[in-house]
Amino acid sequence: MYDVIVIGAGPAGSSAAKELASNGYAVLLVEKMKMPREKSCSGILIKKSMDLVQHYFGEETPKFVQCTPTDNRGMIFINDKGEEFRFEQEGLNIWRSSFDHWLAEKAQEAGAEVRQSTTAISCEEKDDCIVVQFKNDKIYYETAKFVIACDGAVSTIKRKLLGTPGNYITTYQTFNKGTIDLDPHYFYAYLQPRLSEYDAWFNVKDDDLIFGVAVKDTSRLEHYHSEFISYMYTQHNVKIEKQVKSEQWIMPHIMPGCPVDFCKGRVLFAGETAGFLNPMGEGISSGLESGHAAAQAIMQTSRKSHMPDEHALLSAYRENTAELRTYMLRQWRFVASIASTFSHMK
Numbered sequence: 001m002y003d004v005i006v007i008g009a010g011p012a013g014s015s016a017a018k019e020l021a022s023n024g025y026a027v028l029l030v031e032k033m034k035m036p037r038e039k040s041c042s043g044i045l046i047k048k049s050m051d052l053v054q055h056y057f058g059e060e061t062p063k064f065v066q067c068t069p070t071d072n073r074g075m076i077f078i079n080d081k082g083e084e085f086r087f088e089q090e091g092l093n094i095w096r097s098s099f100d101h102w103l104a105e106k107a108q109e110a111g112a113e114v115r116q117s118t119t120a121i122s123c124e125e126k127d128d129c130i131v132v133q134f135k136n137d138k139i140y141y142e143t144a145k146f147v148i149a150c151d152g153a154v155s156t157i158k159r160k161l162l163g164t165p166g167n168y169i170t171t172y173q174t175f176n177k178g179t180i181d182l183d184p185h186y187f188y189a190y191l192q193p194r195l196s197e198y199d200a201w202f203n204v205k206d207d208d209l210i211f212g213v214a215v216k217d218t219s220r221l222e223h224y225h226s227e228f229i230s231y232m233y234t235q236h237n238v239k240i241e242k243q244v245k246s247e248q249w250i251m252p253h254i255m256p257g258c259p260v261d262f263c264k265g266r267v268l269f270a271g272e273t274a275g276f277l278n279p280m281g282e283g284i285s286s287g288l289e290s291g292h293a294a295a296q297a298i299m300q301t302s303r304k305s306h307m308p309d310e311h312a313l314l315s316a317y318r319e320n321t322a323e324l325r326t327y328m329l330r331q332w333r334f335v336a337s338i339a340s341t342f343s344h345m346k
């Protein structure tokens, strides 16, 4: 029996597995894809994420996971009235495939057993353990005292345990060769309702110009994306020579109050699975922080008793993430204060 099974090797899963393994816990980290795997993302590590990587993994983010321009210098928001808000801040531009692979390797070096190309199907809580069903080329089971589900926005594990429907937005971004009159060192977010149902964004990775939109109604994706390109043409003289790639993804729809699902019994939820995501779609820092907080909650309560009661576990996890929730709520108040898209959201 493992002490902890961690499901999903994104930032949340790897930070949880690293923390537990470094402290002598027997940890199995399971990832459904073969790593390095793709994850649709703008790949901006804000200063907070850079600091958390250093703090939790004991190293700076390595050069080989970075893309050009390597330094992100901040974010520029354009609100529904076309007003600009600039936030200068140190940051990094990374590829998620190599960044997430590196984090998982660090968890493995700390002693976690990492099992790739393996999907967790379900968790069943018994009196003395949790039974997790897996699938690779066969169906089989493993047991643990605790599970941390970090299987991302869609989380089949959480949906099966809670039985509640997910609330998602769909993201769509295209990678293009071309030119634009904008500084590639910044991430640009556009909050005008005619450009998206949530936000639209522009950033640069290696030589690609990336244009993205987020919607509730997926049938409107192409419409908003072409509105956004037209807007960027009139405002910033974009010239697209060739579209090289497009990606569609899902993220949790963060609502006012930033609700979070912490756990079901001894199965804790972390990262996007729990709802830890900042309103502008920045979720690497909250993934790292909540994964670490879940691991700490297990360590704090299992030191006192072999099989801690669920209330002690929940209250330790709540306490460990209190600051993170305050940060999310502060971010929410900020976007609601600058754009009606967010202040009118119900």
Ligand SMILES: Cc1cc2nc3c(=O)[nH]c(=O)nc-3n(C[C@H](O)[C@H](O)[C@H](O)COP(=O)(O)OP(=O)(O)OC[C@H]3O[C@@H](n4cnc5c(N)ncnc54)[C@H](O)[C@@H]3O)c2cc1C
Pocket (backbone or CB within 6 Å): 007, 008, 009, 010, 011, 012, 013, 030, 031, 032, 033, 037, 039, 040, 041, 042, 043, 044, 045, 046, 049, 118, 119, 120, 121, 150, 151, 152, 153, 155, 156, 157, 171, 172, 173, 212, 249, 250, 251, 270, 271, 272, 273, 277, 281, 282, 283, 284, 285, 287
């Ligand atoms: C278009 C877009 C742009 C974004 N840009 C940024 C950005 O610039 N900066 C930022 O900080 N955040 C950004 N985000 C948000 C960020 O990507 C997420 O918040 C972050 O990845 C969440 O981390 P996580 O560990 O919770 O989940 P994930 O990173 O989604 O990891 C979940 C892992 O679980 C695995 N998995 C899923 N199901 C199972 C299963 N059943 N069994 C085993 N494994 C499973 C998946 O393969 C995956 O590896 C962006 C998101 C999108 C969609």
